[in-house]
Amino acid sequence: MMQVSDTEWSKTEKEVAQVAFKRAYEREIDALMKGVREKASAIETQDDIWHLHDFLSAKRHEIDGKYDYRYSVLIFVFATLVREGLLHLDELEGLGADKLTKIAALTRMG
Helix, strand or coil, X not given: CCCHHHCCCCHHHHHHHHHHHHHHHHHXXXXXXXXXXHHHHCCCCHHHHHHHHHHHHHHHHHHHHHCCXXXXXXXXXXXXXXXXXXXXXXXXXXXXXXXXXXXXXXXXXX
């Protein structure tokens, strides 16, 4: 039985994956920027500044950990992004049926 981490990626699949990965990352960063603007506009005290700093530090850690473009974990990354609404399964069309099936199953598990 082939492990997910042993899955081969064709040239086309790599191209589809790269576009989808970038699209989800841009969506997340756009949402983050919107949230930061809202938080920044509400700053009234010194503590508010440090809360914003802490929020950004935590988000950076979360985002850096989530967006891992190693092919050995990319199916799991895509499942997380679909589950969080940052990607839609139809945006992954072009991946092999086996990969799409695994992503869909993992999405339902979370």
